Amino acid sequence: MISIWFIPGIILLVLAMATWKRVPAYEVFVEGSKEGIQIAISLLPFLLGMMVSIAIFQASGAMGAILKVFEPLMQAIGVPEEILPLAFIRPISGTAALSMTTELIRTFGPDSLIGQLASTMQGSTDTTLYIITVYFGAVGIKRMGDALKVGLLADLVGIIAAIVVVFILFQ
Amino acid sequence: MVNLIWVLLASVGIIFAAFNGTMEEVNQAIFSTLDEAVMITLSLAGVLVFWLGLMKIAEEAGLLRGLAALFRPFVQKIFPDIPKDDPAMGYILSNMTANMFGLGNAATPMGLKAMKELKRLSGSDKASRSMITFLAINTSSLTLIPTTVIAIRMKYGSVAPTSIVGATIIATIISTCAALLIDRFFHYRRTRMLNHD
Numbered sequence: 001m002i003s004i005w006f007i008p009g010i011i012l013l014v015l016a017m018a019t020w021k022r023v024p025a026y027e028v029f030v031e032g033s034k035e036g037i038q039i040a041i042s043l044l045p046f047l048l049g050m051m052v053s054i055a056i057f058q059a060s061g062a063m064g065a066i067l068k069v070f071e072p073l074m075q076a077i078g079v080p081e082e083i084l085p086l087a088f089i090r091p092i093s094g095t096a097a098l099s100m101t102t103e104l105i106r107t108f109g110p111d112s113l114i115g116q117l118a119s120t121m122q123g124s125t126d127t128t129l130y131i132i133t134v135y136f137g138a139v140g141i142k143r144m145g146d147a148l149k150v151g152l153l154a155d156l157v158g159i160i161a162a163i164v165v166v167f168i169l170f171q
Numbered sequence: 172m173v174n175l176i177w178v179l180l181a182s183v184g185i186i187f188a189a190f191n192g193t194m195e196e197v198n199q200a201i202f203s204t205l206d207e208a209v210m211i212t213l214s215l216a217g218v219l220v221f222w223l224g225l226m227k228i229a230e231e232a233g234l235l236r237g238l239a240a241l242f243r244p245f246v247q248k249i250f251p252d253i254p255k256d257d258p259a260m261g262y263i264l265s266n267m268t269a270n271m272f273g274l275g276n277a278a279t280p281m282g283l284k285a286m287k288e289l290k291r292l293s294g295s296d297k298a299s300r301s302m303i304t305f306l307a308i309n310t311s312s313l314t315l316i317p318t319t320v321i322a323i324r325m326k327y328g329s330v331a332p333t334s335i336v337g338a339t340i341i342a343t344i345i346s347t348c349a350a351l352l353i354d355r356f357f358h359y360r361r362t363r364m365l366n367h368d
Contacts, residue, residue, distance in 0.1 A: 006272060014225055017232040025228050032227020036219030039283050040212055048208035052201055053180040059200035060188035091310075102323050110329035119324060119335040123317030124342035128310040131282075132173075135306055136298065138283045139290045144173055145298040146357040151310035153353045158311055158346030165338045165345075 039138045046137025050129065054093055063088070079163055082108070083117050091155040094127035117166050125158035215279065222280035226265065235261025238268070249308075249351065252292075252301045259288035263305060270313040282309060304354050311350035315340055 018025040057063055067085050074081045082104065090097045104118040128151035136144055188197045229235050239246070239260040246260060253259055262285035269278035285305060293299035298306075317339050324332040 006274065007277065010277075011225065014229045014232065014234060017234055018228045021232045023228060023231045028228045028231050029224035031224075032230075033220045033224035035284070035287075036221070036223040036280065037216060039223075039280075039287075040216035040219050043215065044208065044212045047212060048205065050177065051204045051208045051211075053177050053184075055200040055204040056184035056188075056197050057180040058184075059193065059196040060184040061191045061193050061196075062184050062187035065187065065191075098319070101320065105323055105327050110324040110327050111331065111334070115324075115329075116335055116338070119317070119320045120338045120342055123314050123320045123335065123339035124312055125346055126310050126312035126314075129176075131310050132306060134279070135282060135286050135309070136302075139286045141286075141290070141296055141298050141302065143297040145303055146354075146361070147298050147303045147306050148173060148176075150303060150307045150350065150354045150357055154307060154311040154346055154350035157349035157353075158342060161345035161349075162338070162342040165341045166335075169338050 042140065043134060043138050046133050050133045054129070058093075058096065080114050080117070082114055083121070083163075086118055086121055087159045090121060090125055090159070091128040091152060094130055097122060097127065113166070113170060116170050117163060120162040120166050121159060124162050125155050128152055128155050218276045219280045219283065222277055223284055226262070226281060226284065229265075230258060230261065235265065238264045250301050250304060252299070253289075254292075257288070257292065259285055259292060259301075262288055267308065267313055270309070271315045300358055303357075304351070307350040307354040308347060311346040312343055313347060314343055 015025060018028070064085075067088060070084055070088075071081045074084050086097060086100045086104065089100060101118045101122040105115045108114040110116075110119070128148075132144065132147055132151060136147070185197065188194045226235070235258060236256065239256075242264055243255070243260075246264065247253075247255070250260070250263070253263075262281050266278050266281040266285050269281060282305075286302060289299060289302050289305065292301070316336060320335065320339075321332050324335070
């Protein structure tokens, strides 16, 4: 419930400081805002291109087929296989991951092992592909260097950490 | 690498659909995604315009400098390439703060602005060291309070909706530390390769 106070609180703090420091708040706001339009427009090609590619991959069923291959491995190490699709989709698509988490929580219950795993995974890593696409796209970076490798490796560690931590805390 | 991933996702998908009999679904997915991408961009435009305006006021009022000064010793270690009093630091910190409290739609505009500032510093179309570090931190997530997940858990009748907060914080700390270590490792590998040339 504290969270509903947060954003209005920040706005109030910024405006109060601006008034105190005699900053012409409204003029500065409009000046800074303009940049937002420009960023949003330059973003669209990057975002749209990446989203279409991911959508094709998912809708074709190729994603599901790849996951099937990994199921026995998950069973072997004792992690519920239902969690695997989420682990794979989390770095790729935020909306897909969120709907998957919701579905897992609905089906197995929020307080089941699978429910706890899904909740923790959803919260402890972010959508790497989306962030990289959007952040680099907005400023027109063409050569991304090691960013994707670093991001995906960190996701792998994050997913494993989520599984291990949940097993320790809830089992 | 992004080129390769992009081409692979689409072409493997199409070829797979040909054998799997899911070409219909692929067609639908393509066109519904176009709409979705435009919708996401539009709603992002709203938050971008609002937050960048507000953050500009914060910058002029000296709030960003204050925030940067507060965390300087810590952040300077993570981003050694950014000059001490650069506005980039203030935007990076606002992005991280918003992320920690689960304010995703405030975090993105600040992150994008931080990237613009980092680009001004580097002046090239190649990702700089600071950019890669900044993205590594963002992709590993900094969320301390996963508000969306808690809301979903409440909706489906959890007896302890916030029970996963502890686990999420521990997993987040581990993944963020890992991201920073992996980032350092790749950075040193890059510089080593340069020295060999």
